[in-house]
Amino acid sequence: MADAPVFQRLCIIGLGLIGSSLARLARERGDIAATVVACDTGPGVAARLRELGIADVVETDAARAVQGCDGVILCVPVGTFAAVMRQIAPHLAPGAVLTDSGSTKGSVLRDLVPLLPAGVHLVPGHPMAGTEHSGPDAGFATLFQGRYVILTPPSGTDAGAVAKVAAMWERAGAMLETMDATTHDKVVAIVSHLPHLIAFTICSTADDLAQETQEQVLKFAASGFRDFTRIAASDVNMWRDIFLNNRPALLEMLARFSEDAQALGRAVRWGEAGFIEDRIHRGQKVRRGLIAINQA
Numbered sequence: 001m002a003d004a005p006v007f008q009r010l011c012i013i014g015l016g017l018i019g020s021s022l023a024r025l026a027r028e029r030g031d032i033a034a035t036v037v038a039c040d041t042g043p044g045v046a047a048r049l050r051e052l053g054i055a056d057v058v059e060t061d062a063a064r065a066v067q068g069c070d071g072v073i074l075c076v077p078v079g080t081f082a083a084v085m086r087q088i089a090p091h092l093a094p095g096a097v098l099t100d101s102g103s104t105k106g107s108v109l110r111d112l113v114p115l116l117p118a119g120v121h122l123v124p125g126h127p128m129a130g131t132e133h134s135g136p137d138a139g140f141a142t143l144f145q146g147r148y149v150i151l152t153p154p155s156g157t158d159a160g161a162v163a164k165v166a167a168m169w170e171r172a173g174a175m176l177e178t179m180d181a182t183t184h185d186k187v188v189a190i191v192s193h194l195p196h197l198i199a200f201t202i203c204s205t206a207d208d209l210a211q212e213t214q215e216q217v218l219k220f221a222a223s224g225f226r227d228f229t230r231i232a233a234s235d236v237n238m239w240r241d242i243f244l245n246n247r248p249a250l251l252e253m254l255a256r257f258s259e260d261a262q263a264l265g266r267a268v269r270w271g272e273a274g275f276i277e278d279r280i281h282r283g284q285k286v287r288r289g290l291i292a293i294n295q296a
């Protein structure tokens with residue numbers, strides 16, 4: 001017999017890559033939510049969700065969508081959290097669990113905690129899974145399989161609420177890790193946000209060069225450059241919001257990276273082969289480590 005659903009009525013706000021993947025999974029499994037309410041204000045998204053048939057109820061009004069829900073997950077760009085919270089806070093059911101998939105966690109506490117009604121439990125979360133694609137057609141039910149989800153519940157958070165959010169992600173096939181929001185923001189600054197900043201920059205630099213030289217530089221891009229272009233193709237709203245909501249950690253990692261890149265540049269200038277080899281060895285070691293834990 002299948003396990004009882006984690007939530008009786010789960011409202012997913014934002015049905016892009018992450019939200020629609022969760023909706024598809026909930027529909028497929030039946031033990032995540034008995035009823036899924038989908039809420040999205042994007043042009044044409046509600047109509048598309050009805051066509052896809054991945055939610056029981058489709059709404060465009062967040063205040064109405066959350067009513068009577070024992071679980072609510074925000075899967076919208078992090079820059080919209082404060083506005084969405086202002087809409088939903090008065091309508092959240094007592095005892096409801098509020099969670100999210102946002103890529104920055106200090107900003108989530110900043111934007112949600114002051115408006116959290118008494119008796120509503122906040123359990124912030126971040127699935128370390130994604131692609132460069134966005135929107136309701138980009139989602140797929142296996143997205144979270146074998147990936148980490150980081151939970152950042154503030155100290156004193158109701159243990160039952162944390163257990164529910166953990167159970168939802170475990171049923172999605174994910175592995176869980178818990179840490180505080182500040183540590184999370186530093187970790188993702190180096191493993192996710194800085195790599196995107198570098199990818200956007202290297203593509204812009206190559207594009208500038210192509211324009212300056214009137215050459216079709218990019219047609220010669222083999223797989224090294226192409227690997228950068230995959231993540232550089234990511235969504236504008238999402239990444240603008242991430243950069244603006246993880247400023248101190250991202251700037252700290254950028255400063256460290258710039259210093260290290262300068263050091264490698266200096267070794268190139270002065271022909272220091274040993275230094276160059278050491279950096280390449282370290283790159284290889286990191287890659288082997290990721291392959292060993294099945295994350296590459």
Ligand SMILES: NC(=O)c1ccc[n+]([C@@H]2O[C@H](COP(=O)([O-])OP(=O)(O)OC[C@H]3O[C@@H](n4cnc5c(N)ncnc54)[C@H](O)[C@@H]3O)[C@@H](O)[C@H]2O)c1
Nearest residue numbers: 014016017018040041042075076078102103130131134135
């Ligand atoms: N894409 C990834 O790789 C990834 C991975 C992990 C976490 N995240 C985080 O998860 C969240 C969602 O990311 P995504 O990739 O699914 O984004 P997405 O762009 O694919 O989807 C976001 C959806 O939210 C909707 N939306 C925007 N503002 C809204 C509002 N005020 N009310 C209702 N709907 C609204 C949009 O119409 C869109 O359908 C973001 O906070 C992002 O940082 C993304």
Ligand SMILES: O=C(O)C(=O)C[C@]1(C(=O)O)C=C[C@@H](O)C=C1
Nearest residue numbers: 103127128129130131132192231
């Ligand atoms: O695989 C990708 O394309 C992603 O960008 C996914 C990715 C990442 O950087 O790893 C992007 C943002 C998230 O918050 C989590 C995951």
